[in-house]
Amino acid sequence: MLTNIINHDFIKLLPTDTVKFALEQMQKRKKSVAVVVDENDFLKGIIVKADIYRFLSQPGHFETYPVELAMTKAVITADKDDDIKDVAKLLRQHDISAVPVLDNGKVVGLVGLEDIVDYFIKM
Secondary structure, eight states: OGGGTOBOOOEEEOTTSBHHHHHHHHHHHTOSEEEEEOTTOBEEEEEEHHHHHHHHTSOSOTTTOBGGGTSBSSOOOEETTSOHHHHHHHHHHHTOSEEEEEETTEEEEEEEHHHHHHHHHHO
């Protein structure tokens, strides 16, 4: 069950936060992914450093552009009660490194490849 490995130490951003702020938070906390939520923690999107770097390759206003312009809106997610093995398959199948974990539509954590590997190492 995912509740055993959910990472609750993840970056949450609002869609109106700037791309610059997102990158600063990722660098400060040594993370490569952030979840974008509304004021009630409902999922709006996900952003990874690669999204930001692609965004930066286009001319624009890095300091003022909101995250919602660079984030991925069609997000692959997991439910807090999903099986760890199923989530591992999901990550592999979609070639992604992490999924937001939802409980009744609200983001409660993040599970990445590292979390799954750590879980199986400890078994």
